[in-house]
Structures are given as C-alpha cells and as structure tokens.
Amino acid sequence: MKKILVVDDEEKIRSIIRKYGEFEGYLIDEATDGMDAIQKVRDKGDYDVIIMDVMMPELDGFSACTEIKKIKDIPVIMLSARGEEYDRIHGFEAGVDDYVVKPFSPKELMMRVNVVTSRSKSSEEKADIYVYEGLEINFTARTVSIDGKRIDMSPKEYELLFYLAKNRNIALERERLITEVWGYDYYGDDRTLDTHIKLLRNSLGEYRKLLVTLRGVGYRFEA
Secondary structure: OOEEEEEOOOHHHHHHHHHHHHHOOOEEEEEOOHHHHHHHHHHOOOOOEEEEEOOOOOOOHHHHHHHHHHHOOOOEEEEEOOOOHHHHHHHHHOOOOEEEEOOOOHHHHHHHHHHHHHHHHHHHHHOOEEEEOOEEEEOOOOEEEEOOEEOOOOHHHHHHHHHHHHOOOOOEEHHHHHHHHHOOOOOOOOHHHHHHHHHHHHHHHHHHHHEEEEOOOEEEEOO
C-alpha cells in the first residue's frame, strides 16, 4: 500500500485527510510541524507523497520541503491559505510538486495525490535503478542511497560503483576496471584502483560486503 505523510499543526485538517486517504486505500502517517516531518522522513523515508501545510510552528512548510528533498526526493503537495502567484512560485522553487489552496476539497486533494503518485511511479519505471535490500543505485539519476539517505561520493567512486554494479556477479580484471573507469590511456599507479575500492567500501558501510576481492584477478560486485 502507498503511504502518505500528512504534515499540519491543525488536528482537524489531519483528520479529514486521513479519512479520505484511508478511503482511497493509502496508509496515513502524521506530523505536527516541519521539524517533526523531517525527522519522520529520516527515520522512515518510505513515503510515496507528503501533504504539507505552509504555515506551521517550529519550521514552515517551504523550509521543511527544501530539507526533505535533500534527504529523499519524495513528492510534496503543499497546502496554503494563500494562493498568490508569489507563494506558488516560492513553493515550486522549494521543490513542491503541487499546490492546493485552503479551503480545499478533500476529494480534489486525493485526485491530485493520485496524479502525483502515478507520475512518480511512471518516472521510477523509466529510470534504470538497481536495489539490493536498503541500497539503491540509480544509474539514470547517478545517485546512490542507503536506507533512503543520499550518499555523497567522489565522481570516480560513482563511476567505479556503477560499472561494478552494471556487471554484477562478473569477475572483472584490474586492467579492465582501470581501462573502463580511468580510460585506456591511463598510466597511473595500479594502487589507485585499490584506494578507490577502499573509499567505496567505506561509503557503502554495511554493503561493503558486496565488493568482493578476487586475489590475483580483480574485483566482483556480488549480489
């Protein structure tokens, strides 16, 4: 079942959205302010869409959306009592996917949720993504995430991981890896490959086990 995070300091609003969301077959989770929403995304990160109010205590919706997008690219539908062009533009600049002005029709809101989640699903189907347990390698977006959290690596680490993962379960000779990742005209020290494998293992944390050393041969991404 798809999951919605409803973020609003008004319990009545959260209750209405929960009622209609559950009727549409969604699982509903709630947060009372922007800080609470960010923490829930950090802890869970498995939401298909976030419905969030703009004006909230602790942290406003625009700022919360910006921070959430840094953690995981979850579609956000913003709720606001203000519908001026400036507010809409500000919202879209913050990464908002849709904008609904209060008072709103719960039925229309759920229609918008269905459109956003369908659009998101379509994009995922088109993207070239490899998932192993909590590890997600998005070849299309050139991103790597562990348990929903984006991992920052050097360009060569990305290239090395992408090549290994694309050729998973295949023994790759050291010379082949160096040629494919650094280029056929690379004349540097062979230890550069070993250094980057070490850095890559550190970046992958518990998934370092997927990078298997083949003594006298090279490496294999084993999954």
